[in-house]
Amino acid sequence: MDEALISKFIERATEQDAEVMTVGAGTAAEAIGKLARESGLKSFSVAEGTAPAVAEALKAAGLSESTPPSELAVTGASWAVAETGTLVIKGTRRQFITAETHVVVLDGAKMLDNLDDIPFGEETAPFLTLVTGPSRTADIERVLVLGAHGPRRLVVLIEKP
């Protein structure tokens, strides 16, 4: 786990209005439950492969599970890119793009230095999305507004051992 890369990712992703925190391994569910309680959101969905504890924590926080679109979406990320504060997410596009809040659980070991390190060539997943910060627009007089059509909030939980 490269601490320098993680710090750079946190700095860059935060500049793009993502909310980033680090959590100990296995404690992401707890953090997500707390976040959901504070957010007042009512429905959630989780991407395939998400730890069962996450859905349990969200139910315990009073949210009900639904098929997308849901207000809160939890996904993983295959990699992250420190240089740009970017998450590389396979599939699940419908799920996260329709949510109000997108929570990403990222394995801290999956941090890449820059865009050249994304193994595009070896990647066989049909749909890759590079996600950097929440949805945004500046179309009206160049005033920045978050949550144009996609999530208003992007929360990244970096799991460290």
Added chain:
Amino acid sequence: MREFRRLSVRAIAKPSMRGALESAMERSLERRARAIAEVPDWEALRDRAREIKRGALEELDTNLEKLKANIEARGGKVHFARDAREANEIIEKIAAGRGPVIKGKSMITEEIGLREYLMERGHEVWETDLGEFIAALAGEPPSHITTPVVHMRRAEVARIFERELGVAYTEDPEELTAHARRFLREKFLSAGVGITGANFTVADTGSVVLFENEGNITLTTELPRVHVAVMSIEKVIPSIADLPVFIKLLPRSATGQRITSYVSVLSPPREGGEFHLVILDGGRRKILEDEEMREALYCIRCGACINVCPVYRITGGHAYHSTYPGPIGAVLSPMLFGQGSHGDLPYASTLCGACYDFCPLRINLPALLVKLRQRGGGLRKTVFKLWSNIWASPAGYKASLKAARLISRWMKL
């Protein structure tokens, strides 16, 4: 031939626009400068991108064949269209009977007039990019290729939303954006067809790459069952290995962002979905065969040349009476849309050369403009022929700038 002059005089008379444009362009250039300063090998990156585009066009037919084969191997369909009419007809046939159509922002669909074409044939069509949505509600074409309503003040947007969407008058960009989000979300969920452009397509993987900030393009490609992507022939790059170069180059040059909020690398169709790629020539083969003008096809539509252009900043985009404004528009429009209707545009430039400095692909826009003036005929032809010969070499270009500086010093200009 005098259309630009007439429209620019009218635009300049509208004082509200000038302030808005100047400050918007200035801010975007500041952001660009910051974003570029942190890339240690920016100049090398530009060279690399130019080399990739040059090679891609050299092998254009091979690349397009590979692209087609890879997409069709997955069950997608690829259609070649010679001109706008053919492209529109193909897309209309695909969309017929499939329900409402939603669109991502795309210059190519502006160029072929797709929205109007579909609406005239009874299709319900919604632009989903906020700026394009506003322009469409206002009944105006976009005035800039990355920020379609950069010429509009918020009060104008407020009046349009009040009138067209029936919402309470507000000038707050956040509230206005929320109105559009609510209104369009329903359209996303009920649409049967999603239409996008393609910033790049990749021959060796058959991928379609789309850059955006709002999330509307991801929704457009993901929610409706049918996705139609429209590209012009020069958008194809040979290899996915080249993609990072353009991810680094395009958003920094366009909006001064390190990267846009979303970059989609798609290998459609998705499960249960249907995918069509429409590849338009629309006059580009002619440019391709024209050795002198070919580099105009290197353009990746970042808009940096527009943002820095002193003429655009004063007149705004509508004065160019073309889908493509600014220096690149002044080069492409006469070649794509005809000398008769757009032959005046190569004169809509001071030849200051800022566009050449800012173009990430190093397209020598001033030299291309001079060549087009020379080809345009008339009295001025001879002068520009001479000029063009001098500018044909980098040394000649530099020498001419030096000469201009010397002359202005002598004349105490």
